Amino acid sequence: MEPVTRAVSNLGLTFIEALQSFTELFLTQPLCATLSNLGETDLRTLDGDDRVFKARELWESSGAVIMAEASGLSALKPELDKRGVSLFAVVKENIGSEIDDFRAYFNGEIFLDQQRGFYGPQERWMGASGFLRAGVWLNGWRAYQSGYWGNVRGEGFVLGAVYVVGPGQQGILLEHREMEFGDKVNMSDRTDCENFSDIFINLEEDLIQRLLEENLLTVYLLLANTDLFLTKPDQTSLETLANADLASTAGDEVNFKAVSLWEQTGAIIMAEASGLSALKPELDKRGVSLFAVVKENIGSEIDDFRAYFNGEIFLDQQMCFYGVKRRTMRSLGFARFGVWRNLLQVWRRGYHGNRRGEGFVLGGLYVIGPENQGILLEHHEKEFGDKADLAAVRMAVRRIRKTEETQDH
Structure with a gap:
């Protein structure tokens, strides 16, 4: 039985990798952001005072980690607080109750970036091809398990990013762009700058990579899309x-x-x-x-x-x-x-x-x-x-x- 399982795993893994490579043909590669562009972006507060300010205020004195709807980093906030580094999130729109829903999953201040400065310089989207990628499925399941659905209304298909920005003119120390929905910062993507050298040390191990290495994801996806494990209904009287x-x-x-x-x-x-x-x-x-x-x-x-x-x-x-x-x-x-x-x-x-x-x-x-x-x-x-x-x-x-x-x- 083990050789059969291994053969199915290898075949499925080859299929998944081929499908992922194919979908990457449709992915727009990100352009690097510049500190001046980010700093001049107009942000709007969402706590009721409706204040507009330049984004550079977020990091000019102490540096900051800024999420553009990309990956939840709330678990790092106690460590960032010890280092005096701020954690912020920016969103591109406010439809319905989505901001209030998001607050339950993010422990920090949230600002509105209508210019989408933190989503550029080249805005990137993921359409139907995203749902052919194994990573999207697992990221969706992870968000579902945590209770957060988000939405696909408005500009819900725009990909986000994470930035680590040093104080003053120290610059952008880390720039991570989503390649697919829910794409997390990789553990190896860390900066050697003395003020931020350990920020990402405690990020959880990447679930998708682990499953791919163990060939479990392949078998799971292949079998899940058959009717093999579905409970058959009995006829009702x-x-x-x-x-x-x-x-x-x-x-x-x-x-x-x-x-x-x-x-x-x-x-x-x-x-x-x-x-x-x-x-x-x-x-x-x-x-x-x-x-x-x-x-x-x-x-x-x-x-x-x-x-x-x-x-x-x-x-x-x-x-x-x-x-x-x-x-x-x-x-x-x-x-x-x-x-x-x-x-x-x-x-x-x-x-x-x-x-x-x-x-x-x-x-x-x-x-x-x-x-x-x-x-x-x-x-x-x-x-x-x-x-x-x-x-x-x-x-x-x-x-x-x-x-x-x-x-x-």
């Missing part, structure tokens, strides 16, 4: 769904059996799987209802969801509509290309969802005919955001037979 206890989320706290949703006209019921609001006009013409069920109500998540779903929403605390066998997706999901694509799509629409409570449980979709016609279509997510085929949904809806009561109407 109509009786199980019909007896599910649902609760209204409209404020009246009405409890009822799920069968009432489809017994007269039939219905499509989403268990947080895929938005089908675009089909609602067509469903209304056919007299078929569209509903959503959710497994929990934490914070404002249901109110947030209403902006993206055109129908009634009910609470399914027993999780009957989430399958006979409850299926979850954790770390394996974030090594799958499809998951990242689906997350990018919902981020662009502005919906973030949450990972609190039972946020890792996979959902599904059901098309159910009236009375005892049964389940005409059953779709279970195999990964986050996995959509049901619209053509199959439409075909199932056409198979719904009207009851005598609805035909009379």
Whole structure:
């Protein structure tokens, strides 16, 4: 078994390295910044006083480490404080609550760099090719584990940097440019200047390099993008769904059996799987209802969801509509290309969802005919955001037979 594993590892590693080399053809190489350009950059405070000042004020007396949204260095702040060196972050924009969200993960002052002086002199972007790079996936997973999502709205694809700048005219002692999202400062990238010689000694070992050396990343990515380790769903019975206890989320706290949703006209019921609001006009013409069920109500998540779903929403605390066998997706999901694509799509629409409570449980979709016609279509997510085929949904809806009561109407 060991020779087979080694062969698969070597083959996969060769593929990953070839793919990374290919994507590097599309990476814009950074130009070196100059102290004068950085120093003349206008920065704006974000603590309410809305003061504009020249960036050189940050380092002219004691030197500074400045992050342009690149890598979290908060762990170094106690050491920097002992040395009298300041730690700052600059951001290129302020959309929604992103600055407030960022404060929870950065222990220092944050300033707005609308000129993007710390992102230049040549602004660099990473588009779709970034999601073909193994490092991007692991950096995304690391950020996800720490609870920080960031955003891809506005100029979210611009690559950042880290600078170590000495006091006065001592100059830029270290300049690190992101080559991909979340690219960290390398441990070997240290300066020999006496005031900053040990600043980066305590940086954690680079996770990506370690995994590549052990061939674990290769096997992990290859297997994660197959269906080998996905839990297969069991077929749901109509009786199980019909007896599910649902609760209204409209404020009246009405409890009822799920069968009432489809017994007269039939219905499509989403268990947080895929938005089908675009089909609602067509469903209304056919007299078929569209509903959503959710497994929990934490914070404002249901109110947030209403902006993206055109129908009634009910609470399914027993999780009957989430399958006979409850299926979850954790770390394996974030090594799958499809998951990242689906997350990018919902981020662009502005919906973030949450990972609190039972946020890792996979959902599904059901098309159910009236009375005892049964389940005409059953779709279970195999990964986050996995959509049901619209053509199959439409075909199932056409198979719904009207009851005598609805035909009379």
